[in-house]
Amino acid sequence: MTSAGRPARRLGPLRVVHLYPDLLNVYGDAGNVRTIVVRAEQRGIEVELSAVRAGASAVPPADILLIGGGQDREQMTVARELERLGPAIRERISEGASLLAVCGGYQNLGWSYRTAADTTIAGPGILDIRTEAGHTRLVGSVVAGLTDLPNGRPPRPTLIGFENHAGRTYLGPTGRPLAIVEIGHGNNGVDGTEGVIGLPGDDGLPGLRIGTYLHGPLLPRNPHIADALIAAGLGRGGPAVTLASLDDTDEWLAHDRFAARCRARKRRDERLPTWLRRIIDPARSLIGF
Numbered sequence: 001m002t003s004a005g006r007p008a009r010r011l012g013p014l015r016v017v018h019l020y021p022d023l024l025n026v027y028g029d030a031g032n033v034r035t036i037v038v039r040a041e042q043r044g045i046e047v048e049l050s051a052v053r054a055g056a057s058a059v060p061p062a063d064i065l066l067i068g069g070g071q072d073r074e075q076m077t078v079a080r081e082l083e084r085l086g087p088a089i090r091e092r093i094s095e096g097a098s099l100l101a102v103c104g105g106y107q108n109l110g111w112s113y114r115t116a117a118d119t120t121i122a123g124p125g126i127l128d129i130r131t132e133a134g135h136t137r138l139v140g141s142v143v144a145g146l147t148d149l150p151n152g153r154p155p156r157p158t159l160i161g162f163e164n165h166a167g168r169t170y171l172g173p174t175g176r177p178l179a180i181v182e183i184g185h186g187n188n189g190v191d192g193t194e195g196v197i198g199l200p201g202d203d204g205l206p207g208l209r210i211g212t213y214l215h216g217p218l219l220p221r222n223p224h225i226a227d228a229l230i231a232a233g234l235g236r237g238g239p240a241v242t243l244a245s246l247d248d249t250d251e252w253l254a255h256d257r258f259a260a261r262c263r264a265r266k267r268r269d270e271r272l273p274t275w276l277r278r279i280i281d282p283a284r285s286l287i288g289f
């Protein structure tokens with residue numbers, strides 16, 4: 001029953017579409033799909049889960065679209081697929097679907113990605129970014145301060161996760177950073193931004209769009225992002241729906257502990273002599289610690 005005494009509108013079904021799980025799915029990215037499904041079902045919202053794989057000729061109706069990360073080779077294949085289905089993905093977002101794009105998928109949905117092999121692959125420009133592969137990989141744990149999320153102040157102002165990418169991503173004129181890096185590299189290791197967020201209405205598109213370099217998977221320890229995607233997706237281009245709150249004690253404990261561990265290590269590192277830092281950092285990048 002709503003506060004106004006009207007019976008709460010039955011939410012759902014939530015139509016979740018996983019883009020190219022057969023090509024882009026590293027560091028547990030498929031766990032983002034699982035998180036969306038579990039958080040919807042815990043609220044009694046029915047979920048319809050489907051996938052778009054290589055060779056698909058259409059994108060089914062959707063409330064949430066998710067795409068993961070992967071290697072340059074698979075991204076080349078996805079780029080060819082997007083030549084055909086890029087407009088259909090944009091169509092779903094113009095109908096109000098939310099989007100979560102992680103690392104390689106994030107790069108593929110921008111305007112262009114110049115790979116380490118110096119091949120430039122064009123993208124559908126659904127996210128206002130462009131990416132160029134660097135000569136070193138940006139690897140490690142990330143803690144970043146969120147810039148903007150729909151539905152007011154989230155329970156935590158931070159985003160946490162793990163990054164491993166050669167690509168350096170630059171925001172375009174309408175690109176709004178998802179977060180500002182506190183610990184880690186983020187989009188390009190220089191301008192302090194992490195990810196991109198398109199709020200409903202930005203660039204004339206009603207769907208919420210989130211691009212990020214964070215693996216982990218991202219959503220289990222960042223439930224505020226999962227709920228923003230679900231609420232906006234169920235709003236179907238209108239105002240985001242109000243979701244019943246869940247007991248996220250464990251999720252926030254994992255979030256807070258990760259952030260605290262990263263901050264403690266940063267303080268410890270800052271006390272190390274520079275010559276030692278110069279040895280440790282590259283070693284960490286190599287072993288992804």
Ligand code: GLN
Nearest residue numbers: 069070103104165166167
């Ligand atoms: N291949 C891309 C890069 O190296 C994306 C990597 C990923 O998805 N983890 O930047």
